[in-house]
Amino acid sequence: MYVKPKKHLGQHFLDDQRIAQKIADLLTGHDGYRYVLEIGPGTGVLTQYLLPKSEYETYVVEIDTESVTYLKKYFLPLKGRIFEGDFLTMDPAVFTFGQEGSEPPFAVIGNFPYNISSQIFFKILEIKDRVPEVVCMLQREVAQRLAAPAGKKDYGLLSVFLQAWYDITYEFTVDPDVFIPPPKVHSGVIRLKRNKVTELGCDERKFTQVVKAGFNQRRKTLRNALKPLGITEAAAASHFMDKRAEQLSVAEFIELTLLMSDKSGKAPATE
Ligand SMILES: C[S@@+](CC[C@H](N)C(=O)[O-])C[C@H]1O[C@@H](n2cnc3c(N)ncnc32)[C@H](O)[C@@H]1O
Numbered sequence: 001m002y003v004k005p006k007k008h009l010g011q012h013f014l015d016d017q018r019i020a021q022k023i024a025d026l027l028t029g030h031d032g033y034r035y036v037l038e039i040g041p042g043t044g045v046l047t048q049y050l051l052p053k054s055e056y057e058t059y060v061v062e063i064d065t066e067s068v069t070y071l072k073k074y075f076l077p078l079k080g081r082i083f084e085g086d087f088l089t090m091d092p093a094v095f096t097f098g099q100e101g102s103e104p105p106f107a108v109i110g111n112f113p114y115n116i117s118s119q120i121f122f123k124i125l126e127i128k129d130r131v132p133e134v135v136c137m138l139q140r141e142v143a144q145r146l147a148a149p150a151g152k153k154d155y156g157l158l159s160v161f162l163q164a165w166y167d168i169t170y171e172f173t174v175d176p177d178v179f180i181p182p183p184k185v186h187s188g189v190i191r192l193k194r195n196k197v198t199e200l201g202c203d204e205r206k207f208t209q210v211v212k213a214g215f216n217q218r219r220k221t222l223r224n225a226l227k228p229l230g231i232t233e234a235a236a237a238s239h240f241m242d243k244r245a246e247q248l249s250v251a252e253f254i255e256l257t258l259l260m261s262d263k264s265g266k267a268p269a270t271e
Pocket residue numbers: 009010011012013014015039040041042043044045046061062063064067085086087088110111112113114116
């Protein structure tokens with residue numbers, strides 16, 4: 001049986017066993033989880049290295065019916081462990097892993113469909129307290145962006161949102177010619193480990209607004225980019241106003257959010 005790669009599902013099948021094993025081995029497997037969810041297993045090149053691990057039980061979520069048929073035929077240990085459908089629209093409450101009535105933590109792994117990798121991360125952020133670790137391959141530029149520190153030109157909106165909750169490391173680059181069919185771009189593998197932060201220390205909705213507005217007009221100073229939100233006097237008097245969003249670390253965005261939430265309208269005392 002052969003699964004025909006479908007472009008609209010971002011199907012580029014990895015055809016290098018050594019790289020597949022290297023990606024699978026990046027999961028530490030001992031970080032407070034017993035379950036691993038692979039997003040987009042396709043024909044199971046990563047799955048084959050996950051299933052034998054004793055540290056965790058592997059489940060998969062796959063949208064492509066043809067791949068699901070293939071997995072059911074050739075990966076018998078996956079019986080009862082395949083979520084068929086679109087990860088993006090699935091209610092995370094279905095990920096009970098046989099523990100009905102509970103929502104256990106789980107790690108995420110996958111060679112993500114590149115066209116929806118950002119959406120996958122926004123979805124993971126919704127359940128970040130259940131996901132202590134993520135290992136994934138995605139377009140190299142996106143992988144680099146997510147791991148980029150403040151001040152780098154590829155540091156962006158999703159870098160801030162993810163780095164608020166995860167420590168991110170760029171692991172290695174993968175050439176296009178190890179895929180069938182080869183994608184037009186290089187790929188990058190990253191690992192995310194949940195940090196110890198349980199609360200940002202500022203209003204999270206406001207934080208989201210401030211970061212979004214800042215990066216919406218990333219070439220402008222924050223004084224201009226944040227105008228649509230209404231800049232408080234406290235924020236206006238701060239040193240952040242002459243900076244651009246890409247220059248602010250997560251901690252500085254939190255500080256700025258607190259200033260932008262200041263209802264007193266007074267500028268902070270200066271020395
Ligand atoms: C880049 S391929 C990787 C396949 C395989 N893991 C490999 O490395 O060869 C992406 C996989 O994600 C699946 N996929 C695409 N969109 C999806 C979605 N919304 N939910 C779940 N799986 C999806 C595709 O069908 C495909 O199998």
